Amino acid sequence: MPEVNNRLPINPALTPVITGLGVVSPIGQDVTTFGEALMAGASHFGMLQREGRGQGRFMGAELVDFTPPACLRNQRLRQVGLPAQVAVSALEQAWDQAQLDTADTTEVGLLVGGSNLHQREQYLHYQRYGEQVAFVCPTYASGFMDTDLVA
Secondary structure (H helix, E strand, C coil): CCCCCCCCCCCHHHCCCCCCCCCCECCECCHHHHHHHHHCCCCCEEECCCCCCCCCCCEEECCCCCCCCHHHCCHHHHHCCHHHHHHHHHHHHHHHHHCHHHCCHHHCCCCCCCCCCCHHHHHHHHHHHCCCCCCCCCCHHHHHHHHHHHC
8 A cells, every 4th residue: 555645745934943941840940950850860759738639648749839920929829820820930931031022922832731730729719619609719710621821
């Protein structure tokens, strides 16, 4: 049977280019620290301690000593959960590394890696407002199933 080429022709002008990276993880909260920790074989697994994470019952690599990015300080910080704060921090690192402050941003795309990052936030909302069926936090919809990270 002859081989079929299903690939589209590549236009070099349209080829995506990675110009910046950002990382926030338990072993490093920037690309350099993360890379060094990986090469050193670092690990940060232990019993989960943060509220809503099954304190002392489950193991995982929990993010500690996280400082939210400056663009989320004050009022905005109260409107987004930890997963969104972490995502914005990584995106801010990538933006700065790529020096996009003066770029034509109509052709810039930022990608966020993660899946169902808000499950802990949803659990905490349920604990806080579960008895108040008529109440739904105004920011709930923007964070449900990570829509605030990909919107």
